[in-house]
Amino acid sequence: MRVVVIGAGIGGLALAQGLRTAGIAVSVHDRDPAVAATGGYRLHLDHHARAALGRLLPPAVHRAVLASAAHPRTFRQFALLDHRLRTLAVERRTPGEDALMIGRIPLRRLLAHGLDVRFGATYTGHDVDAAGRVTARFADGSTDHGDLLVGADGVGSRVAAALAGRRTSRPLGVTGVAGRTPLTPAVRALVPAALHHGPGLALGPRGTIAFLSLHDPAAAPALASAGPAVPADVEEATLVWGFTLPAARLPAGPDPAGRIAAAWPHPVPALVAAADPAHTAVFGYHAADPHADLTPWSSGTVTALGDAVHAMPPTGGRAAATAIRDADLLVRELTSGADVPVAVHAYERAMPAYAVDAVEVSLSPLRWMGALAVPGAHHAAHLALRPAALVAR
Ligand SMILES: Cc1cc2nc3c(=O)[nH]c(=O)nc-3n(C[C@H](O)[C@H](O)[C@H](O)COP(=O)(O)OP(=O)(O)OC[C@H]3O[C@@H](n4cnc5c(N)ncnc54)[C@H](O)[C@@H]3O)c2cc1C
Numbered sequence: 001m002r003v004v005v006i007g008a009g010i011g012g013l014a015l016a017q018g019l020r021t022a023g024i025a026v027s028v029h030d031r032d033p034a035v036a037a038t039g040g041y042r043l044h045l046d047h048h049a050r051a052a053l054g055r056l057l058p059p060a061v062h063r064a065v066l067a068s069a070a071h072p073r074t075f076r077q078f079a080l081l082d083h084r085l086r087t088l089a090v091e092r093r094t095p096g097e098d099a100l101m102i103g104r105i106p107l108r109r110l111l112a113h114g115l116d117v118r119f120g121a122t123y124t125g126h127d128v129d130a131a132g133r134v135t136a137r138f139a140d141g142s143t144d145h146g147d148l149l150v151g152a153d154g155v156g157s158r159v160a161a162a163l164a165g166r167r168t169s170r171p172l173g174v175t176g177v178a179g180r181t182p183l184t185p186a187v188r189a190l191v192p193a194a195l196h197h198g199p200g201l202a203l204g205p206r207g208t209i210a211f212l213s214l215h216d217p218a219a220a221p222a223l224a225s226a227g228p229a230v231p232a233d234v235e236e237a238t239l240v241w242g243f244t245l246p247a248a249r250l251p252a253g254p255d256p257a258g259r260i261a262a263a264w265p266h267p268v269p270a271l272v273a274a275a276d277p278a279h280t281a282v283f284g285y286h287a288a289d290p291h292a293d294l295t296p297w298s299s300g301t302v303t304a305l306g307d308a309v310h311a312m313p314p315t316g317g318r319a320a321a322t323a324i325r326d327a328d329l330l331v332r333e334l335t336s337g338a339d340v341p342v343a344v345h346a347y348e349r350a351m352p353a354y355a356v357d358a359v360e361v362s363l364s365p366l367r368w369m370g371a372l373a374v375p376g377a378h379h380a381a382h383l384a385l386r387p388a389a390l391v392a393r
Pocket of ligand 1: 006007008009010011012029030031032038039040041042043104121122123124152153154155157158305306307308314317319320321323
């Protein structure tokens with residue numbers, strides 16, 4: 001069997017590693033010019049994704065991922081903060097939950113380890129012959145052939161759109177503006193104490209919410225050291241922050257992050273002003289319809305995984321974990337001994353059981369962001385949350 005994967009993001013690379021580990025030939029194509037030519041911040045991988053990585057990756061790569069990630073004890077609570085970053089409520093996390101916090105860029109670099117990924121290759125379409133063999137076509141005129149084509153090409157997937165006859169996600173009219181601020185002593189002094197025990201979500205002016213999280217994998221890695229074969233890829237200590245706001249309210253012109261932060265009281269403008277501008281990004285949120293069929297096509301020798309089929313906003317911290325879970329499930333079905341279309345059918349039937357929930361959970365913060373945008377609601381929410389904060393304390 002030979003599998004052609006479109007997209008060397010988190011899901012596509014996890015799949016390719018799993019197939020390779022299982023002895024299945026695989027080729028991966030991505031439109032990016034190189035593995036490091038990408039963006040992203042700290043990803044949250046839940047215990048399902050962590051366990052899946054243990055099955056999919058060669059041991060040396062798995063060790064390197066763990067040694068590059070922050071230990072679960074760095075995420076002991078989730079804080080709800082007000083616009084001055086004062087604690088309103090705290091949700092304690094179950095001790096011992098085996099989550100991983102790892103930067104998207106180091107995770108992508110490590111997942112690509114040992115794989116022969118063709119970068120600079122933009123998929124444009126595919127054909128399936130009578131025997132089910134697939135030919136993928138690329139913008140440079142090249143082709144690749146396989147017994148299975150997997151679209152792991154993320155939000156706006158062309159592979160999934162070719163299968164479904166329509167786009168598989170829609171824009172939500174909500175924008176994210178995110179960045180990271182190096183944790184200098186001056187920045188550390190501004191970071192509220194609650195963030196030293198886990199991330200926080202702050203309710204800001206006019207329905208804007210801010211996500212804030214310290215990311216310092218070197219201080220408390222999930223595994224003390226990687227093996228000699230694959231070194232760890234450890235990011236510097238940063239405060240990761242991201243604003244979520246209605247797209248119509250995105251400030252025009254340069255430095256949108258600075259302009260958004262200017263509407264918040266101290267210390268938010270100072271934390272954002274100290275960010276590395278090279279790592280600040282603006283992106284629209286998209287989501288699949290959780291009530292619709294995620295794979296509305298007849299199972300065959302072309303399928304898709306990750307954001308290509310169940311796009312979700314980053315507000316749930318579930319997208320990367322769900323893509324890794326898909327990869328694990330698809331590898332399991334493809335190695336079950338069933339014919340490719342039967343294995344693909346089993347994958348497409350089982351995947352929604354967890355993916356729909358991930359989309360729903362990720363959409364829920366946007367619902368109350370919409371409610372908080374109503375004049376007066378913000379003040380009411382603070383009044384309601386103060387007793388909750390007292391109880392939580
Ligand atoms: C640049 C970037 C930054 C991100 N930052 C964050 C973040 O900070 N936090 C967060 O929660 N999520 C982030 N995400 C999304 C997160 O990576 C995904 O939601 C999650 O990992 C699911 O992974 P995926 O493999 O489905 O998609 P992705 O990881 O998005 O990977 C999709 C891949 O497909 C490639 N691709 C797309 N179209 C084509 C084509 N036509 N031909 C060839 N290749 C193609 C893309 O270049 C990309 O590498 C980011 C995604 C990207 C692309």
